Amino acid sequence: MLKKTTWVMLLCLVAHTLIGQTSIAEKTKDFTKKEGFFTYYWDESAGKVWLEIDKLESEFLYVNSLAAGVGSNDIGLDRGQLGGTKIVEFRRVGPKVLLVQPNYDYRAVSNNPEEVKAVKQAFAESVLYGFKVEAESDGKILIDITSMLLDDAHGVARTLSRSRQGNFRADASRSAIYPPMLKNFPKNSELEATITFTGTATGGYLRSVTPTPDNVTVRMHHSFIELPDANYELRKADPRSGYGSISYMDYATPIQDNIVKRFTRRHRLEKKNPKAKVSEPVEPIRYYVDRGAPEPIKSALIEGARWWNQAYEAAGYKNAFIVEEMPADADPLDVRYNVIQWVHRSTRGWSYGSSVTDPRTGEIIKGHVSLGSLRVRQDFLIAQGLITPYENGTTPDPKLLELALARLRQLSAHEVGHTIGLSHNFAASVNDRASVMDYPHPLVELKNGTVELKNAYDVGIGDYDKSAIIWGYQDFPDGTDEDKALDAIIDQRVKDGLLYLTDSDARPISSVSPTAHLWDNGKSATEELNRLMELRKVVLQNFSEKNIAVGAPMATLEEVLVPMYMIHRYQLEGAVKSVGGVYYNYKLRGDTQAAQRVVPRAEQEAALSALLNTIKPENLAFPQHILDIIPPRPPGFWRGRENFKVRTGLTFDAVAPGETLSGAVQEFILNPQRATRLAQQKAIDPSQIGLEEVIGAMAQQVFSSTNNAYHAELQRANVDQFTNALINLAKSTQASATARSAAYASLMEIADQDFDEGDLVEKGFMAMQKHKIKTFLNNPMEYNPPSALTPPDGSPIGTDLMDWCSFGNH
Template identity: 55%
Template structure:
């Protein structure tokens, strides 16, 4: 056996030695043949490329090897549906990449920026680099080489679905689609090379089936839809930028990574804020001109008077930079005719159209290594302003034949656009939302503003101060932290800490999306679309505004000659005018004030909302369930006819009724009531009430809340007529919501137990005749509760009443 092993080993050695010898004898591979670009269209710039029209190919010159550059993708032309989120201008993620030459190939490699070693020691940096995976995003075959520059065929890299659009469509259950290369091609008008970036755009087509309603509503044929995807290669900034540390209290966005060169006694994770590079010409001066100002360019396709409003609102930011020590550091201009919005040197504000109203966005292209903002890109949805006009229409419109339309409606809409432009540009300057600002004298444009409507002494409504004008005090503070340049010799860490302390002394605070968006969230002053220092007092005011406007509601709210059925679109935002302030007031119940406190900064980390304040909020919220609030005025009950021929309703914008083609007079009450109930009976709020009461007995517990709710509805006595019908709708929804909570697996056992116990008490009251709810509703309630007690798994409950879209489309996206 040993002889056989030796023989086999000898033979194998001979074979491999022979092969190696043959390879050694072979002549070295010749250089790639010369490549002719004759007849091709050349685009010279950051990465020069050639377009071969005959073969439909893109040839890319690569001469920058082992040098970092930025690559990102974006959607150049969108679907036109806010729900799908595939909007014109949507950005993909940034990737720091480098081209690496490996024999006949060029690899496009993305090093791992999440794990680094900020050290002068090359071996220490290499140890981290080799510990974590990197990503090879593409491999190119070298076609020719000359003077260290190679030519590669970039066509396969470009001709693909880089944004994974079918995945987005599939997640939305809007159909099954796949990329169709036979119907896709390079889009030459938007494929260009600039001094600091090279851009490619591709027309991409997707084919498929089972298209959903969102897709069908915006494409000519649901069998195939075509959009354009964009590839960007951008020169990264030089190393002259100085990163600034992140502070959670400062209200500035950040990047983060792990630095394995960090001393053991310091945090491993590093965080830098995101900001544009801005430097003073005279660093010693308290106020100085900038070396280079920050300039934003507005889409010239924006119509007047919207264009002027957007430019005015954007220009407000110069106020903040002046407060930070810069003179004329921020400008807004109309994009010149000879400029291209793709050029990375231009910060742009785009005016984007969709089939439905939707969010606007402020996005930035950021150097992932340092947090430096390279380019700001704002997307403003064109239909948003029409919703603001509709709100004003419901409040003050009085269309009369031969008379001019009230100027207040347009003034309110343009005021909102100024604020919107400032808000979205603020995101591209590095600022996140600040949702506590509306309770601190409208301190920031980075909040979501609800129109402030005042009531005149004669009972009329006043929209003159609907939206704030100019940059707020918090915005100036945040820009100061991000951009202020301190005199030479200043300890920057101490100076930044002092800015934070100044904010606290001046009563300026910062809390953002994570604290505002969840319906079950706890802070009583952090919410979207609210106003006023007191959520409860503002709810009282908003309900008065709503009452005045509803009493005045009539045919004069739409122009003469408009179908009366379209009054419903005007009615919806007016009837639900209190919806966001109700959400804000609900956070007072089981509420807790807190800050992003750091140890030693002197801030109070948390405090429960006082019991009497919580009970006042509960009482005000329960009023929103009263027939006196929810019932439509008699003048409205018989005002809205079915839709006429040719006027299809957008059912997301109107109440979902149960009466067929006719307007359902009970549907508005059902939608508004269910909103309040979803807030009061939220499982997180219920659990918090129990936990807080256990710590402080003076605070209401969940039992107190449910008892008050049943007292205000089922046990309040039987109304008659239309008001009685509204009351039955509310009572039924209270029952359904309690049953849902009692069977909700995500609720705590204690919350489910309380809900079940209160249902059993309700059953006893119904059986003993202590509640006069009407025979049919009483029978339904008893049957449902008994089914719950016997076999809760088999309990079938109706879906909650659908509330029309609102902010501005009812989704939880980021934007304004």
């Protein structure tokens, strides 16, 4: 027995020695060789990819992406979606090769190797994959990289689980290398595989876009990319600049200095002649538009993206930003190309601008824009409701396509702006649409009682955008004090009155700024809301069967009606932020920006008045002629997420949309953080409007009487949503004790009132409200009031994830 075991061990050792001595040429003699950044081989008979490594312990970039996606906006696994950018290197340990990701979040930028080593050893690295050495020759080694390519590097299974679509795993038996996308170039190697995920589909989103929902097949792309050279010039980040940034902790920093280093994300751009006021670049920034985009969409995308050349001209560059159609032999995932990709999904959704960025420096290596193809149809639909486009029956008014293409140009410029480094600027509308980095609502005007669309979207780059590009890309001559020069650009921006506030300052729930909003217009959100209410009244009065084509089911008028009835939804979000609001900016000590200040009482009162006007029964009601022309929906045209939620079964609900609006507005006004601010502002400055006054104004509005029976029904919805909002505030753990007490006191007052007037229905309704309140007061933490019906899908008219369903739900 011992002899047999010994012989087996010897044979294994000999076999291992022979394998270790196998040359790469011998191992790969029957494979297809692809030379490039990393030479690799395609073994068609075994379906494997073999990677030749001649760059051990040499760092490079690794990016994974989806070449073919799932097609659901809600799931968020789109064609062309980029994963994270990682710096990695191959390290050999005996017969193994490890793909290691060093930790660049913690560094010591120092000439002392021991100091560098101390930091490196203090924080964990990540070994992403391990391989076996299969052959070697002349200092090069060969590994089988197939298992990595067939792995779920993009986290598809995790995303499906997070979006509640089911539990899935990658199935190797149904996955394979994708040979058409095995490509190699001098500075990047591109690899791709078809990956099938198997499991049990539990979500409707997945079932709606896959032929067999339990088997989800995508294509996953892997890019190995040469790191840029060391000639890129870092630019320190500045929170006022409007740029995104990279950051890390530098433990070699002197104690008196900030240990966190932040640098601006931007493309490399240099003047041929830095001393010249205007110079051509050493190498222009070049973008390519997806050949899969049809006309006239493709031309609109190119035109909009080219607007950025105006900003680079302002920064002293000539022909620095070029946009063209993608070459026929190019692939959008090739790192050499900045791309604008046209992406299809089953529903409309947001677009985004992402990038491959060097984590060491913030240098943008590749810009990658993904534009959802159904978005343009939503803008077409909005225009369809604003005018009567089917006067002749079937051919739509050309103004519809004109508005949709105008929005598409702006969208292309916006998303490209992200890929050149810029963040959102949601305060730009205050400055007369000074930036394409805002989310623009169509500026629809009334002229002599007629709806006018020609100024719906702005054309070209705004003044803020030019200032931002000057700050980020100005190539200063040698000897310039760059910090002072950059501060001077910001000071000039402040002097010109150009505002900048970004995402966290514009969200409807948490924001306090009366200037930073999504999908708004005008210098004053309140004044624009009042203007939109006048426009809305005219649009609803003009609404008729001529808003759809001859032959379309009359029930589909609702799809066109929804964005008209809700046309003020985003302006509401803007106006409400004046209530309990604060004017502020990203001020630095010593700069020229103004200090923060509470929104004056008069502005808060005007905003509150405008908000309460929107929930008056006459403004929640539909004109009778609209109710007369929308029948139940025919087979095949079922009610969906773009329609109103109803309580009337098959028929159009004349009240539920008003309930939705009322509930949203009142929950917004009595948002716990807003209520707390109102209470504190009143305590600090007694002249300010306080929470009790706001609640009193709301009560006066919702308890006012009306002789119109339809309006009375809507007013009951107002009262119901008012008491719900008070209960939610009274039990909120996010509100202060004072704010909760004010809501509690108001509920007690309503519960103690006698409501003897009105018919039996009205008395019963008020008895029901008192019972609801008393049930809550008897057991405050256990009672949850019924929620208002959620609104139809709204955003994105543009690019944001935020949906009006957030009203009252967070």
